[in-house]
Amino acid sequence: MKKDNIKIKANDMIGRGEFLKRLGGGAAVTAVALAGCGKGTVTQSGPLGEVPTDKMTYRVNKEKGDRVSILGYGCMRWPTRKRADGNGNEIDQETVNELVDYALSHGVNYFDTSPAYVQGWSERATGIALSRHPRSSYYLATKLSNFSNHTRESSMAMYRRSFEELQTDYMDYYLLHSIGGSMGDFNSRYIDNGMLDFLIQEREAGRVRNLGWSFHGRKENFDEILAMHEKVHWDFVQIQMNYSDWRNARGNNVNAEYLYAELEKRSIPIVIMEPLLGGRLSNVPDHIAARLKTARPDSSVASWAFRFAGSRDMILTVLSGMTYMEHLQDNIRTYSPLEPLTEEETEFLYETAELMLQYPTIPCNDCQYCMPCPYGLDIPGILLHYNKCVNEGNLPASSGDENYRKARRAYLVGYLRSVEKERQADRCTGCKQCNPHCPQSIDIPREMRRIDEFTEKLKQKLEF
Amino acid sequence: MSVLKRVRLVLAILAILAAMLLFVDVSGAAHLWLGWIAKIQLLPAILALNLGVVVLLVILTLLFGRVYCSVICPLGIFQDVMARFGKMSRKNRYSYSPERKVLRYTFFVLFIATLVGGVSSVAGILEPYSSFGRIASNLFTPVYAWGNNLLAYISERAGSYAFYPREVWVKGIGTFVVAVSTLVVLAVLAWRNGRTYCNTVCPVGTLLGLLSRWSVFAPVIDTEKCISCKICSRNCKSACIDIANHKIDYSRCVVCMDCIDVCPKDAVSFRLRSKSKAAASAPDGGMKAKAGNAKQTVAKVAEKAPDAVSRKGFITGAGLLAVSAVRAQEMKVDGGFAEIIAKKVPKRETRIVPAGAQSLRHLASHCTGCQLCVEACPNGVLRPSGGLMTLLQPEMGFERGYCRPECVVCSEACPTGAIVKITVPEKSSIQVGHAVWIRENCIVLRDEQDCDNCARHCPTEAITMVPSDPDNRRSRKIPAVNVERCIGCGACENLCPSRPFSAIYVEGHENHRTI
Known part of the structure; x- marks a missing residue:
């Protein structure tokens, strides 16, 4: 049991805000250095078990014959570090290279990025790391992330820049990025400016091998865009799916059960995003973790979510934004090979999802789409701190709670550690510029106010 | 070491530790436990109209002389710490010097005048307790806070919420400069001559000196035993022992007991001063304590x-x-x-x-x-x-x-x-x-x-x-x-x-x- 406790701890650290993020770079380097010892050998064994190099489960995209690893690398959360000159952050390219090398050598061959990810640096960093390997050894996926400027010129420029940044002359998978929130937006971004027609031509020319889209939004819009399949022929669709969203999708999301069934009907391969809800399905409330651990003592909490995401046949690959070597190793272990969930296990996870609904966490997946906040707030940092306190039982329901004093201290000190004072919720102006960017449809200013009011109650030691 | 000196040392160490903790505290709780050390300081007590404390201090001084300066005043004790280093570099480094009356009372009058006149910034610069406060808060607190931040860093690693980081910033350039200058001046004076500040500049010292001339108990030289070796005088940080005349200037003596300790013939003792032997300098009239008027x-x-x-x-x-x-x-x-x-x-x-x-x-x-x-x-x-x-x-x-x-x-x-x-x-x-x-x-x-x-x-x-x-x-x-x-x-x-x-x-x- 002990070894697993250690693991949970490591997962705990994910959401701990900027301070740890910075340090995380260092941790990852150490992990890589350790892993480096095993370079050249076939397996690396340790107390957590082997990380097999040749047992990865693959799925075949029947139409194109692509043999895609069930674990896909999401390049949205590359490690960053503080710049040497102190002016903000930069990508930690050495660590990215090591993560990419490790992933490739352990059978991962699908890399998913976007011009918007990691402050716009992800494509370049991914390109640098991957171009050190033969182009045929991996599949590249990127997106047309024309959120702020819908003109054809700007969209074209973004499309062409992706080729330069990723150092390639063809894209294996190309996506219309995050559509479904509003049809007006969809039309403006892809139809009215002729970008969709252009991309269809590019597919014919072979520069885009598979054309698809990623979905966040309303059911009607999903249906409408999916109905275009007759005309456009979507090669794949990327949806948010996990055992929590399967039947209980929150906010503006659609139950994955429905999305999957619709795509399955049309035999469209499915790429899964948010299998772990940005860590919310690995950093779970204590007694949920205990429940999962009791069922399979040797598996990580996260492995349940990955097995759920990968078990169904139509799934081409499951994306995971792995910042740390430990996450990469754990996921490779889970998928080498994938042990599909039994029916009982699936039911068990649905029950777990029901239990988790009782915890008032905010559905933030730390995707950073809301950032940067023009008034300097660290929105995901604040939400993750709040969720952490929910999960750890440090969110007193009343000032009369037995553990009130301890919880108050953990909440306030933890808040200061996770989020700089000047970037906390009390700075929110309520301008709402962030809201349209949130794929989880969180009403961010409302949550900021709620968290601020709660924090004030604790600070002032008010009775509630 | 004599019992009296030992008592003085223990009390002094406790007092300076309390004062230091009070000022460097970053937890915000110290003033609840240690606030008394600031409240028994003379000038704060006078300004706060804390009559009980003022009366006690007056009685204490009338009985035993300026023990206040040795065991209560944090700045006095702080100077003793620095003087100790001075003594390490050269033994028997002090010598008798006559009282610098003009300078002493000029500072005193300036202090009273500025206090009454409302220019308390000048009064505050001369005053010992607040000088100590400025030095501690400007120079020691940052060190302490950085220490705290290191612990906060470690406790965060350890998943504990025991410590959390504190901001360290220069709160006022003017005050910072005053604090540094005070420290430098004091360090030099204390290193070289011991209690020069206390006996020439410090208004509290001067005020207490007016009372301690009349103190009931005091170190007294037994002329029968004294061989005029001047050891006591050379170890007197107040420079107040005039061996030629076998006189001690009780207005300047801070009752540190060092003379008692060093005398090879046990000629100095702390005891009741008999009238006949009261060789102390004649008390000046007219300089009655004006402090009460400060309010x-x-x-x-x-x-x-x-x-x-x-x-x-x-x-x-x-x-x-x-x-x-x-x-x-x-x-x-x-x-x-x-x-x-x-x-x-x-x-x-x-x-x-x-x-x-x-x-x-x-x-x-x-x-x-x-x-x-x-x-x-x-x-x-x-x-x-x-x-x-x-x-x-x-x-x-x-x-x-x-x-x-x-x-x-x-x-x-x-x-x-x-x-x-x-x-x-x-x-x-x-x-x-x-x-x-x-x-x-x-x-x-x-x-x-x-x-x-x-x-x-x-x-x-x-x-x-x-x-x-x-x-x-x-x-x-x-x-x-x-x-x-x-x-x-x-x-x-x-x-x-x-x-x-x-x-x-x-x-x-x-x-x-x-x-």
Whole structure:
């Protein structure tokens, strides 16, 4: 049991805000250095078990014959570090290279990025790391992330820049990025400016091998865009799916059960995003973790979510934004090979999802789409701190709670550690510029106010 | 080592540790446990009209001489620490010197005059307790806070919430310079000649010296035993033993017992002074303690800001934030932080002093500038004033935090009664200033973004959001301040998104009122 406790701890650290993020770079380097010892050998064994190099489960995209690893690398959360000159952050390219090398050598061959990810640096960093390997050894996926400027010129420029940044002359998978929130937006971004027609031509020319889209939004819009399949022929669709969203999708999301069934009907391969809800399905409330651990003592909490995401046949690959070597190793272990969930296990996870609904966490997946906040707030940092306190039982329901004093201290000190004072919720102006960017449809200013009011109650030691 | 000296050492070490902890404390709890050490200091006790303490100290001095200077005054003990190093480098380094009366009483008169005249900044520079406070808070606290931050760093690694990091910043350049200069002067004087400051400059020393001339007990030289070897004189850090005449200047003796300890013939002893042998210098008349009058100080109303307030002055830079925000949005990418431009202090017509200070005049006439309140303030609000007439005195600013409704720490910490103790409910009704809105900086109009952060955080609900266009009820809302309800806590100024100058700031009141 002990070894697993250690693991949970490591997962705990994910959401701990900027301070740890910075340090995380260092941790990852150490992990890589350790892993480096095993370079050249076939397996690396340790107390957590082997990380097999040749047992990865693959799925075949029947139409194109692509043999895609069930674990896909999401390049949205590359490690960053503080710049040497102190002016903000930069990508930690050495660590990215090591993560990419490790992933490739352990059978991962699908890399998913976007011009918007990691402050716009992800494509370049991914390109640098991957171009050190033969182009045929991996599949590249990127997106047309024309959120702020819908003109054809700007969209074209973004499309062409992706080729330069990723150092390639063809894209294996190309996506219309995050559509479904509003049809007006969809039309403006892809139809009215002729970008969709252009991309269809590019597919014919072979520069885009598979054309698809990623979905966040309303059911009607999903249906409408999916109905275009007759005309456009979507090669794949990327949806948010996990055992929590399967039947209980929150906010503006659609139950994955429905999305999957619709795509399955049309035999469209499915790429899964948010299998772990940005860590919310690995950093779970204590007694949920205990429940999962009791069922399979040797598996990580996260492995349940990955097995759920990968078990169904139509799934081409499951994306995971792995910042740390430990996450990469754990996921490779889970998928080498994938042990599909039994029916009982699936039911068990649905029950777990029901239990988790009782915890008032905010559905933030730390995707950073809301950032940067023009008034300097660290929105995901604040939400993750709040969720952490929910999960750890440090969110007193009343000032009369037995553990009130301890919880108050953990909440306030933890808040200061996770989020700089000047970037906390009390700075929110309520301008709402962030809201349209949130794929989880969180009403961010409302949550900021709620968290601020709660924090004030604790600070002032008010009775509630 | 004699028992008496041992007692002196133990008491002195306890006293300086208590005083040091009180000032360097970052937990905010020390003043509850150690506040007494500040409250038994003579000048704070006089200013706070703490008669019990004053009477006790007078009796103590009349009985045993200036033991106050050896075991109560932290600055005195601090000098002993430095003198110890001096003695290590050369033994028997002191020698007798006659009292420098002119200098001594000049400083004393200057002190009384400035105190009564309300220029307490000058009085505060001469005074020992507040000098110690400034040195400790300006020079030792940062070291302590950095230590705390190291522990916070470690405890975060260990998943513990025991320590959390503290901001370390220079709160006032003027005070910092005064503190450093005092330390340098004292270190040099103490290293070379021991208690020169105490016997020439220190007004408290002079005042107590007037009493200790008459003390009942004192170190006395037995002329029968004395062989005039001058060992005692050479080890007297007060330079007050005149062996040629076998006299000790009791106005300068701080009763450290070193002479008793070093005398090879046991010729010096601490005992009842018999009248016949009272060789002490004749007491000066006319210099009766005036300290009691200090409370009647008629201070001048605090200074007006010298130059006319130019609002334009703090509107500059208003566009900066908007520019950086736009740049970030040009192409929407995920993540990263908008730059935070540090807030600047607005120009105020009247400075703001904490609730409990009652009025600028009350504060000026009671404050010794010891920095205890500045050090105790957990919100980064208090800092020493930089004004010439108010140098060292606390004032408020809201760039780092605001005067939080649940906090009355400064009023609990103040040993001199300059900030009178208040309760949390009292504080919520004390008006120390009022908020002023600056149209040009407000992001509602400047950036055309909704914002009600000032109104939302006002603890007295003194701010209402009203339509910016009186004819259009649906126009963007701007804040309107009800100055009658505003208490001047600075929440609005601190939390205003406009940088570097807030769109709402607090003007101080000369006299605080209860609303």
